Amino acid sequence: MGACKIFMYVALLAITSYVALGTDPNQLQDFCVGVNEPLEGLFVNGVFCKDPMRVSPDDFVFKGLNPGDTDNKLGFAATVVQATNLGGLNTLGISLARLDFAPYGLNPPHTHPRATEIFTVLEGTFYVGFVTSNPPQGPNKLFTKLLNKGDVFVFPQGLIHFQFNVGHTPGFGISGLSSQNPGLITIANAVFGSDPPISVDVLAKGFQIQDNLVKYLQDQFGSPNNY
Template identity: 50%
Template sequence: MEMSFKGITIASMAFAMSLTLFVANAADPNPLQDFCVGVPDPHAAVGDTNNLLRSRAVMVNATLFPALNTLGVAMARIDYEAGGVNPPHLHPRASEMLVVLEGTLYAGFVTSNLQAGGNRLYSKVLNKGDIFVFPQGLIHFQLNIGSTPAVANAAFGSQTPGLVTVANAVFGSTPPILEDVLTKGFQVDEKVIGALRAQFRPSDQPDFHSYI
């Protein structure tokens, strides 16, 4: 009986250990401490919108602001000139709540690969005080459709929400994605892909053909 009991105990422990190998967290882990005192950056400033997009997002996450460490939140300020755009992008680790402080924005997100087929756009024109929520991991954007500058704040449900800018990732990768992947994936010819690469490729990156 003693040997049988030991055998059952060992088997139970082994089973429990095997289960731990398959544990996955869908969100940030629980805080390990109540808070962390951070040192603010006195040089932080409003975003410079003097660029091709005519917008700038300034992210405040645990990396830049250590006081957010373990708290599971982050935020950003986005400035838009008239016609400025925060281009299609996604946050792999957090949903986002956008609050318009000034101006008029057109904002939206796209659901991907629905069970019934297709990809659905949810969009709305936002005015001062309006709120829009972008679900975690979905491509979304904002465009200033007003004639004056616009400002918005965004709150995230993760201390490091992450950022994937679609066009930069696809057309500005190093080394470049194989041309056949892009021409077939986007159903366009090589000239279109070449023109897009020229817009997003870092200035010091060699031409695509030098990689193959």
């Protein structure tokens, strides 16, 4: 009986330890306004914390969440608000972005490795979706929806997703992200625009396409994007 209780205690400790380590740690202060230069030498979440006695209301304000320039190949622009341009967000675990789309503008397939995204349509009609990670059997499943003004859609953390303005007029929305540094991997840019480039042989075999098509795609994505 005693051995059984010990086993249960050990199992419970393992489970609670896993839960504790499987989530972001709670912050240890009210705020940690990020600054570029150290004032007290405290380095948290990639930036130095501002002396709390020197913090002002301005540290918690971002002004100018205005429309972005969608005059590019994709017809898309993202204006991101995160700890790098709003110091008061540091350590709070959230960020947001304004997403602007020209008619038929596209935010191409991409992932946020460290954040779930919740997208709210403020203007326009959008075809959105995400793809599941590799299942044990069968193909990856695509979840899509047509969204109108006022609709909300969630993209789970780390999964490939996209937003496409299918309307004849410009559209935009706001995305909230569950990390102050969600990360961004645009699939085509990462695969075909890396520096140095991935081997043509690797990409041709991986995508089951001809070498000349790989080279063409590398030419298209080899320069930095303008958004």
